[in-house]
Amino acid sequence: VETQEEDKWFNLEINVQYDDISVPIDKIWKAWTQGKRYVQLKDGSYTSLPESWLEKLGHKLVALGLDPEKPPKKRFENFEAPVLDKILEDIPETTSDGFWDTLREKINDFKEIEQISAPRHLNATLRPYQLQGMSYMNFLREYHFGGILADEMGLGKTIQTLSFLQYMKEKGNKGPNLIIVPTSVLPNREREAQKFVPDMKRLVIYGARRENLFKKIESSELIITTYALLRRDLDELLKFEFNAIILDEAQNIKNPNTITARSVRKMQARFRLCLSGTPIENTLLELWSLFEFLMPGFLGSQASFQKGFVKPIKDGDDDSLGYLKARVKPFILRRTKNKVAKDLPPKVENIYYSALLDDQMELYAALAKKLKEQVLQDVDEKGIGQSQISILDALLKLRQICCHPRLLKLDMPGLHPNLSSGKFEAFKDLVTSIIDDGHKVLVFSQFVQMLHIIRNWLNMVEIPFCYLDGTSKDRFEQVDKFNNTPEIPIFLISLKAGGTGLNLTSADYVIHYDPWWNPAVEDQATDRTHRIGQTRQVFSYKMICENTVEEKILKLQESKKGIADSIIPGQSAWKSLTRSDLEMLFEV
Secondary structure: OEEEHHHOEEEOOOEEEEOOEEEEHHHHHHHHHOOOOEEEOOOOOEEEOOHHHHHHHHHHHHHOOOOOOOOOOOEEEHHHHHHHHHHHHOOOOOOOOHHHHHHHHHHHOHHHOOOOOOOOOOOOOOOHHHHHHHHHHHHHHHOOOOEEEOOOOOOOHHHHHHHHHHHHHHOOOOOOEEEEEOHHHHHHHHHHHHHHOOOOOEEEOOOOOOOOOHHHOOOOOEEEEEHHHHHHHHHHHOOOEEEEEEEOOHHHHOOOOOHHHHHHHHOEEEEEEEEOOOOOOOOHHHHHHHHHHHOOOOOOOHHHHHHHHHHHHHOOOHHHHHHHHHHHHHHEEOOOOOOOHHHOOOEEEEEEEEOOOHHHHHHHHHHHHHHHHHHHHHHHHHOOHHHHHHHHHHHHHHHHHHHOHHHOOOOOOOOOOOOOOHHHHHHHHHHHHHHHOOOOEEEEEOOHHHHHHHHHHHHHOOOOEEEEOOOOOOHHHHHHHHHHOOOOOEEEEEHHHHOOOOOOOOOOEEEEOOOOOOHHHHHHHHOOOOOOOOOOOEEEEEEEEOOOHHHHHHHHHHHOOOHHHHOOOOOHHHHHOOHHHHHHHHOO
16 A cells, blocks of 8 residues: 555555465456456466455455456555555555555544643633544544544534634635534524634624625635535635635535535635534435535445445344444534533533524514613613612513514514514524433423413424423423433423422433523522532523523623512612613613
């Protein structure tokens, strides 16, 4: 085996030695596939073919998706290293060069991968396994591979990716990096980029008027857009070569024949990465689709993959399954919570941002403007202390729009029953990823009607659940049922009903659908899962609509710890709420 390192491929020369006469593999293979048992040597004599060896090698070629009618090919792309490695297992006395030997070691044992250190300008401290994830991406890039980071939900696939982009920037890898995300997680990814890699120049390509944004790609370092817009903007994006393209929630291209999947495959990039907690949801073809984007040709053509892997594996052929596993193993890194438990704190808390949809935003803006006038007029007439009721009522209405416009009991223009909610869309994606990963999740909301909307959706998509609000008579039956039934992945709980006295340690994820004024109440709810008897880490997500009253309450909670208690009527901390705090809360 010799390496053409600058061209990124390997040459394989196989010869069969008879005493001192060497015969190239092509000649032997030709005789064998024609059904002959002998081959003529240069000196005119005949000798028998090494049949059992040829059969073994032939079977392996079929399982590797190669054509057994032809001898093993001579030229292997860099990413075909695992295939070449498998072929070499059956070839005695091989000689190879140093580059191949090093690569072979790294592919077979991730411990050999060089550990890199976190970039200087990263605004976060990485956990040990996250540093390994970053080093893994560096290994892929160094050898011109693409790969899948398939860590479980909550382990920080985004922060590992952003850290690596920052690392490349600091190492002088110039050029724009493109991250493609589902629409519902766009606000979240933008916030994370802002927080963790503040000195990377960001550009978000989103919204109705995008034509002027494309001009800025060249001078930006981190570009975020959505799968939905990618299809429309493809012609513009094809004009650029990106330093890296990252597909977030890459199962969005699981069907290789969709426009989205075909579009991403056309794009130019020096490094490609997929992020997905569930790279295979239903069929092996989904895996083919991801790899066809990452390293075109790596798993053969779609037809040969169907024939060589999908069908035999379906029919229970363990060899094919073994070869497929060996082939993709170096290019998929997946850690589960249990694997990295020692690196995690007992409770991991995340804020999960979403954005209002356009119609929802218009409704919010109109209502906020109207309420702000009413509330400030009240305050000017009666003072803050006497205006508690009207302040709380106004804030309640805005919070309801954030959750879902359907919660509003109002007659006003722009409010019609089929308005949808940006947060609810984001929630569905978040919850689906958690359940697909095989976890159990508690969902808290203060609005019973919101729980009903979620309940209707769960019924529609046929996900079994438990349910508890203030009127439930079967509290403990529901709790036991949830704790003892592995098939029920989700428990909907009204915060007032479920904050205390429930032991729900079978769940390891918690979603607070709407923020509670008082963080102590939220903590108490999260701690339902984190009690004695809970041996796993708990991940909690607090869902916040950006640029709304929800995010502003969060800011107030941080700036005035006591304020949280103040917004609960009858508590003396109301005194610390000022007129300018109120103006800020109702601002649009």
